[in-house]
Amino acid sequence: MGTYAAIRAIASYLPEKIEPNDPSNPIGKKIGIAERHVAAENEAASDLAVRAAENLFAAYGIAPADIDFVLLCVQHPDHSMPSAACIVQHRLGIPQSAGALDYGLGCSGYVYGLGLAKGLIETGLAKNLLLLTSSVYTKFVSPKDGLIRPLFGDGATATLLTPVEADHPLLDAFVFGTDGGRADKIVVPAGGSRQVPHTTPLVYDEPDARGNTRTNYDMHMAGKDVTSFTMHTVPQLTKDVLAKASLTAGGLDAVVFHQANSYILEKLRTRCGLDDVPFYNDIQHTGNLVSGSIPYALETIDSKDGLAGRHNVLLAGFGVGLSWGGCIADFGALLPRKSDG
C-alpha cells in the first residue's frame, strides 16, 4: 500500500449565453457542434472558474476551508497580472494559507494539471488540491472567422484531488511532449509582451475567398498543420502511454481524448486502434472547451454511466504550444455526489 493522488470529484460551469452554429454550414455537422456556450462581455476567466468550483463544492459537500492548493489552467486570465488563481482563492473563501497559481496551457492543460497535482500531493506539499480549468477563447476568436469560430465554446471545470491509500498509483503512466518550433500554428499574435496592447494597432488579415478574416488580436490556426500534428502525435502518444502502463488497448475501460471536434476524433480513434474501446466523442452542445474538454467529458460520463468502476481510462490532451500529454487515470476513489445519496 502507498499514498497516491486521486481524482475525487469533478464539476463544471458553462456560461448562460448560447451561440448556435449556422445549421446551413455543412462543416458544422461534420465537426459535431450544434451550439456553444459563450462568456458574456462582463464574464472573465475567474468568474467561470469560481462558478465551476462552487458547483463542485455544492455537489460533493466540500468546504472551501479544506482546500490547500489551487491550480488554474488558463490562457486568458482576467488581467496580465495578478494570477487569476489568486482572485479565485479570495472569492471562494479558500484560506490564505493555500498556494494558488495559474499555468498557461490550452488543450493539453488538464493532463498537465493532473501531473502537477500528483507531484504536489505525493510529495506532501498539498492535500486537498483544486484543479481548475477556465477557457474564454471566444473572446479571442474573430466573429468574422467562419472557420475557427464554430469550433470553440467557453466554460470552466473544477476537479478535486486528494491523497488516498491504495495498492497502485491512481494517476499513472504520464507522457508529456512539447514542440515550441510550431508555436505559430495556433497563436494570438498581439496582446502579450511581444506586441503589447497599447502600442500595437488593430490590423485585419486579408479576407479569404469566403470573407473570413481575423485581427492580430484574434486566434490564428494553421488548419492543415494542426491536423498533421494531431494525426501524427496522438497515435504515438497513445502508444507511449499504453507501453508505460504495460497495457493494451483492450485493457482500457474508456478513452477520453481532448474533444477537438468529432471529425478529428473519429479519424484518431481508427488511427490509434481504439475502434473496440469505449471512446468519448460528444461536443454537440459545448464546442471545444480547450483544457476543460477532458474533465467536462469525464463529468458527463460519470453522470450518465458512472466513472467509479473504470480503473484504466486513457486521457490525452493536445494542442496549442504545440503541447501534448497523456496518462492513465483510475476513478476508483471518486466520491459520490450528494444527490447520489
Next chain:
Amino acid sequence: MKTIMELLQATNSDADFAHSDDFISDGLLDSMDIQMLAVAMEDEYGITLAGTDLMPMNYTSVDAIRDLLRSRGVEGDI
C-alpha cells in the same frame, strides 16, 4: 505507394469519387477533408503542401490532384 484514389477513399469512405466530375461542387470533399487528404499525401509521397496548395481548386478531380502532386515533384503511378 498508394494511389490518389486510395487516399481519397481513406479520407471519405462514403463518397463515390469514381462517378464525380467535381469533388468540391459535388460535396465529396470539404475544407476539413482537404486538410486530412493533404496530410495523407504528405506522408505518402514525402512532400510538403502549404499555402495555395490547399486551395479547393486543386482537389476537384484525380487529375487536378495529380497535377498538384506532379508540380511538387511526385513521380510514378499515383
